[in-house]
Amino acid sequence: MTEERAIRMPPERGGVLQTEAFLKQGRKIVDQASNAKTPLGLIGRIAIRVHSEECADLAKRLARLRPGEQEHTDLDLMSYG
Numbered sequence: 001m002t003e004e005r006a007i008r009m010p011p012e013r014g015g016v017l018q019t020e021a022f023l024k025q026g027r028k029i030v031d032q033a034s035n036a037k038t039p040l041g042l043i044g045r046i047a048i049r050v051h052s053e054e055c056a057d058l059a060k061r062l063a064r065l066r067p068g069e070q071e072h073t074d075l076d077l078m079s080y081g
Contacts, residue, residue: 022046022072044076
């Protein structure tokens with residue numbers, strides 16, 4: 001049986017970690033890896049979001065998220081070499 005875990009963010013963030021924080025941190029990690037000559041890239045949902053900036057409001061228009069619901073919960077990265 002799988003245990004469901006609730007994600008709880010600090011109250012000062014309204015209980016939700018905003019998408020912009022995931023985007024900023026993902027880009028920062030990839031940039032730092034690049035500066036260290038380490039091939040690293042974002043994959044998954046955040047990668048799609050980064051590469052589809054012109055469609056950023058799509059999830060809101062589709063009303064797939066309830067008010068106060070977090071859009072992303074993790075960063076997926078890949079490397080090779």
